[in-house]
Amino acid sequence: MTVPKILIAFYSRNGSTEALAKAIAEGAEIEGADVRLRRAREVVPAEVMAKAPGWVEKATEMNAKYPMPTEEDAEWADAIIFGTPTRFGAVTSELKAYIDSLGGLWFQGKLNGKVGSVFGSTSSTHGGNESTLLSLYNPMAHLGLIIVPLGYADPVLFEAGTPYGATHVSVQDTVAPNAKQLEVARFQGRRVASVARRLTVGTEAFFN
Known part of the structure; x- marks a missing residue:
């Protein structure tokens, strides 16, 4: 079976x-995929990070757990799932900087036909989750990714998340994702892996 x-x-x-x-x-x-979890790195100076309580400490902790995403990671993948908090209703500069770094692969056409999907979180109820996810559809289209939304393909989407991708509202970082929101996220992982497998098998059958 294709992984x-x-x-x-x-x-x-x-x-x-x-x-x-x-x-x-x-x-x-669960769908049998090989997964790489990568955290984009900060792009602002350390003195700016120091002005937000806990930012430096949490960044250090997470960076110890996750490597930074690279061009090689994107070339390796059959599917790329981008995740970001909202910043003024749009993608963070940290994730956008990584996306912008993929220009070399884009120029060579090496991202064409890969699966693309998005997820995100925001601090307030109307903080821009949907606008942020939709804004990421634009660079994914330019990169040549085949965009895979969630639609309402699982009943849990009628209770949490969005048809564009998994989401969460943290209420000023006081509330963690609940069971339904995490269920949507797991469904997104299964869905993307399933679509990526079908596309990969189809490509292998076409060229062999």
Whole structure:
């Protein structure tokens, strides 16, 4: 059986997006995927990070757990799942910097036909989860990724998440993702891995 290779490239400052990323990885692994979890790195100076309580400490902790995403990771993967908190209703500069670094692969056409999907979190109820996920569809289209949304393909989507990807609202970082939100995330991992496997098998059959 073909083993789909999944890259989950995310940024997380306080742990909400990280929790969703881990649940997506669990779902993909249930589907038999080989998963790489990668955390994008900070792009602001240390003195800026120091002004936000806990930022330096949490970044150090997470960076010890997750390697930074690389160009090689994207080339290796059959599917790339991007995860980000919202920043003023849009993607974080940290994750966007990684996406922007993929220009060399884009120029060579090496990302064409890979699966792409997104997930995210925000601090407030109307903080921009959906606008952020939809904004990531634009660079994914430019990279040549085949965008895989969730739709309402699982009953849990009627209770949590969005049709565009798994989401969470942390209420100023006081609430962790609940069981339904994590279930949506696991479904996203399973769905992306399943689609990636079908596309990979189809490609192998076409060229062999």
